Amino acid sequence: MNEANRPVTVVAAGILLDSENRYLLGQRPEGKPYAGYWEVPGGKVEKGETVFQALQRELQEELGIDVQSSEELTVLEHDYPHAYVRLYVSIIRDWKGAPIGREGQALSWESIGADAPSVSPLLPAAWPMLECLRRSLT
Ligand SMILES: Nc1nc2c([nH]c(=O)n2[C@H]2C[C@H](O)[C@@H](COP(=O)(O)OP(=O)(O)OP(=O)(O)O)O2)c(=O)[nH]1
Numbered sequence: 001m002n003e004a005n006r007p008v009t010v011v012a013a014g015i016l017l018d019s020e021n022r023y024l025l026g027q028r029p030e031g032k033p034y035a036g037y038w039e040v041p042g043g044k045v046e047k048g049e050t051v052f053q054a055l056q057r058e059l060q061e062e063l064g065i066d067v068q069s070s071e072e073l074t075v076l077e078h079d080y081p082h083a084y085v086r087l088y089v090s091i092i093r094d095w096k097g098a099p100i101g102r103e104g105q106a107l108s109w110e111s112i113g114a115d116a117p118s119v120s121p122l123l124p125a126a127w128p129m130l131e132c133l134r135r136s137l138t
Pocket residue numbers: 011012013032033038039040041042043044045078080083085087123124125126
């Protein structure tokens with residue numbers, strides 16, 4: 001619970017970073033809150049799972065890749081109308097397979113150096129993640 005007495009939804013988000021320092025965004029599929037918005041891949045951490053296990057499961061389901069390792073970047077909270085979320089954000093440089101949108105979602109590789117992603121709109125809580133990513137790499 002938080003000050004507003006709302007239950008906290010715990011989410012693991014994984015920023016895939018390739019060798020050219022590009023990161024991956026995916027578009028949320030129909031049927032989910034904020035469908036059509038772009039986000040860093042990930043999803044809710046299930047009971048009994050670690051954040052890393054949740055990342056491995058979600059990125060296999062969403063992108064068909066096997067995450068080998070991850071580095072913790074930051075933890076962020078965001079109060080949405082539909083949920084109060086706590087996002088554990090990791091950087092992933094080591095994965096097996098080529099990401100594909102297994103839920104029919106569009107994907108976009110983005111340059112860290114750009115002021116803003118080439119796609120929009122982004123989920124509100126994705127912005128501070130990207131800011132943190134930039135700071136950690138420069
Ligand atoms: N994956 C992801 N989720 C984000 C980001 N920013 C942000 O606010 N969120 C929020 C949106 C959702 O409320 C929550 C993630 O839940 P989700 O609906 O994607 O999770 P899920 O895949 O487990 O969903 P489901 O099983 O309930 O369908 O975190 C982000 O960049 N990536």
